[in-house]
Amino acid sequence: MYSNEPHIETNGLNAYYGNIQALKNISIVIPRKQITMIIGPSGCGKTSLLKCLNRFFELSPNTSVTGEVLTDGENIYNPSIDITEIRKKAGLLAQRPYPLPMSIYDNVAYGIRIHHTRPRREMDHWVQHYLEIAGLWEEVKDRLHSPANNLSIGQQQRLCLARGLAVEPEIILGDEPTSALDPISAQNIESRLLDLKSQYTIILVTHILRQARRLADYVIFMYLGEVIEAGLAEQVFNHPQHERTQAYLSGVF
Amino acid sequence: MKTKWKPRHIEETIMKILMIFSFSLIIGSLGWILFTILIKGLPSLSWAMLTQTPKGGYYLGKEGGILNAIVGSLYLAAGGTILAVLIAFPTALFLSVYVNKKRWAVIVRLSLDILWGIPSIVYGAFGFLLMLAMGLRASLLGGIITLAFLEFPIMTRAMDEIIQRIPPDLPLAAYALGSTHFETALHVITRQVIPGLLTAVLLAFGRAIGDAASVLFTAGYTDHIPTSLSQPVASLPLAVFFQLATPYPEVQNRAYASALILTILVLGVSILSRWISYHLDRYSIR
Numbered sequence: 369m370y371s372n373e374p375h376i377e378t379n380g381l382n383a384y385y386g387n388i389q390a391l392k393n394i395s396i397v398i399p400r401k402q403i404t405m406i407i408g409p410s411g412c413g414k415t416s417l418l419k420c421l422n423r424f425f426e427l428s429p430n431t432s433v434t435g436e437v438l439t440d441g442e443n444i445y446n447p448s449i450d451i452t453e454i455r456k457k458a459g460l461l462a463q464r465p466y467p468l469p470m471s472i473y474d475n476v477a478y479g480i481r482i483h484h485t486r487p488r489r490e491m492d493h494w495v496q497h498y499l500e501i502a503g504l505w506e507e508v509k510d511r512l513h514s515p516a517n518n519l520s521i522g523q524q525q526r527l528c529l530a531r532g533l534a535v536e537p538e539i540i541l542g543d544e545p546t547s548a549l550d551p552i553s554a555q556n557i558e559s560r561l562l563d564l565k566s567q568y569t570i571i572l573v574t575h576i577l578r579q580a581r582r583l584a585d586y587v588i589f590m591y592l593g594e595v596i597e598a599g600l601a602e603q604v605f606n607h608p609q610h611e612r613t614q615a616y617l618s619g620v621f
Numbered sequence: 622m623k624t625k626w627k628p629r630h631i632e633e634t635i636m637k638i639l640m641i642f643s644f645s646l647i648i649g650s651l652g653w654i655l656f657t658i659l660i661k662g663l664p665s666l667s668w669a670m671l672t673q674t675p676k677g678g679y680y681l682g683k684e685g686g687i688l689n690a691i692v693g694s695l696y697l698a699a700g701g702t703i704l705a706v707l708i709a710f711p712t713a714l715f716l717s718v719y720v721n722k723k724r725w726a727v728i729v730r731l732s733l734d735i736l737w738g739i740p741s742i743v744y745g746a747f748g749f750l751l752m753l754a755m756g757l758r759a760s761l762l763g764g765i766i767t768l769a770f771l772e773f774p775i776m777t778r779a780m781d782e783i784i785q786r787i788p789p790d791l792p793l794a795a796y797a798l799g800s801t802h803f804e805t806a807l808h809v810i811t812r813q814v815i816p817g818l819l820t821a822v823l824l825a826f827g828r829a830i831g832d833a834a835s836v837l838f839t840a841g842y843t844d845h846i847p848t849s850l851s852q853p854v855a856s857l858p859l860a861v862f863f864q865l866a867t868p869y870p871e872v873q874n875r876a877y878a879s880a881l882i883l884t885i886l887v888l889g890v891s892i893l894s895r896w897i898s899y900h901l902d903r904y905s906i907r
């Protein structure tokens with residue numbers, strides 16, 4: 369079905385908040401270096417699914433997960449695995465940007481420092497590099513050492529993108545990364561993500577169908593914790609197979 | 622256009638007048654105090670006062686200085702602050718991280734607030750009784766312990782508030798970048814709370830260095846700089862008190878000079894904590 373080789377696969381993934389089952393037997397394939405978008409009504413488990421892909425789900429209290437998530441063929445729920453490596457590989461762009469309590473420069477340098485991904489003496493170069501990729505460099509190059517929380521929300525979200533990229537992930541997870549932004553900033557992030565597609569596997573959650581149509585190569589439609597339909601974007605959007613998908617896409621709910 | 626005098630406009634004006642009144646009252650009294658100690662103290666302030674201990678006849682107007690009290694106050698306040706940090710920081714962590722919203726925590730916080738409000742003479746008397754029971758005499762150690770008691774509630778509550786105000790999403794942002802718990806605590810949480818914690822420590826230090834009543838019975842007074850914890854020690858507030866209590870005008874003026882030194886020390890501490898919050902706190906996430 370997919371032209372690109374799979375990057376992530378889930379097999380019979382179930383996720384629970386206490387007794388509430390948020391994900392029911394999810395088995396999906398996410399192709400490499402493409403944009404996969406998860407859509408579905410509020411509360412259907414989009415965020416939960418995304419969080420299972422970088423082991424963020426277990427940070428909420430009383431949660432449990434069964435089944436497997438294979439990233440590059442390796443089960444990330446294997447008890448012997450290093451969680452920090454999983455999270456390094458799959459960077460998360462949250463709904464609301466959360467800068468670290470330090471300067472703009474240090475926010476980007478943070479990931480490089482903790483993972484030693486680049487030599488220390490080349491730090492200036494790499495900080496500039498990632499800020500450029502995130503499309504923020506021109507706006508902040510004269511105030512790299514001022515606090516990151518003085519930036520506008522849209523700028524903060526691009527800073528979070530730069531910060532996440534500096535860790536050298538292979539996968540970018542975005543949970544409605546543009547929903548707190550104004551239309552111009554949102555468009556800015558969208559075009560960044562399109563640029564990044566050639567190098568990263570990108571998985572985005574969105575509420576906005578038009579955004580999904582603009583960005584998606586592949587679409588996963590969820591409903592009440594289940595994946596109802598998944599496939600090529602044009603396939604799902606133009607010829608939905610399941611009636612729930614048809615109803616959702618035509619705006620019935 | 623004519624302003625209509627609706628009740629809410631009158632309300633607004635009354636509030637404004639009240640605010641201006643209280644503002645002037647505060648600035649006025651601060652100015653008055655500073656003016657008095659400057660006028661009376663500055664002429665008596667000499668290099669000798671800062672660098673010498675009292676010589677024979679100092680309290681009759683002969684030569685010497687109050688180095689004993691300056692050093693003594695710094696020893697007492699620093700010792701008390703260090704001891705208080707050692708107890709307050711773990712208590713604050715326990716309160717805000719482990720028992721944050723439980724009934725226990727409410728009771729502990731209420732007790733700390735009450736302790737905060739207790740006059741320092743009560744701490745002095747309590748410390749004194751404690752020392753009697755332990756067979757200690759008025760000494761540097763006694764003063765340090767009593768001041769630590771005095772500082773403990775201030776510091777714990779201030780730190781507790783700071784730690785409680787860490788945004789819950791902040792550690793998540795660090796975990797998302799693949800940080801370990803330790804890296805998150807060391808590089809992110811610490812960066813967020815250190816300015817506030819330092820301010821809490823300086824606040825308590827400022828209260829301790831200016832306090833007379835709690836060291837009155839517990840630290841004693843002496844003309845020498847102590848060389849061990851078991852020796853009595855002088856302090857600036859008591860130096861002011863004793864000199865002011867003499868009948869000699871020269872000595873009384875030296876009391877104002879001592880008060881000036883104390884005020885400058887306290888002012889220095891407040892300016893330092895302002896500086897910290899300006900230069901470090903601006904990075905904190907609110």
Ligand SMILES: Nc1ncnc2c1ncn2[C@@H]1O[C@H](COP(=O)(O)OP(=O)(O)OP(=O)(O)O)[C@@H](O)[C@H]1O
Pocket residue numbers: 385388389390409410411412413414415416417428575
């Ligand atoms: N911390 C939690 N504790 C208990 N239940 C939760 C928690 N977070 C989410 N849930 C429940 O799990 C289900 C899936 O939630 P999730 O946040 O994944 O949905 P979502 O598709 O992201 O919704 P939205 O579009 O509104 O963000 C919902 O029924 C929700 O009520």
Ligand SMILES: [Mg+2]
Pocket residue numbers: 414415416543
């Ligand atoms: Mg969500």
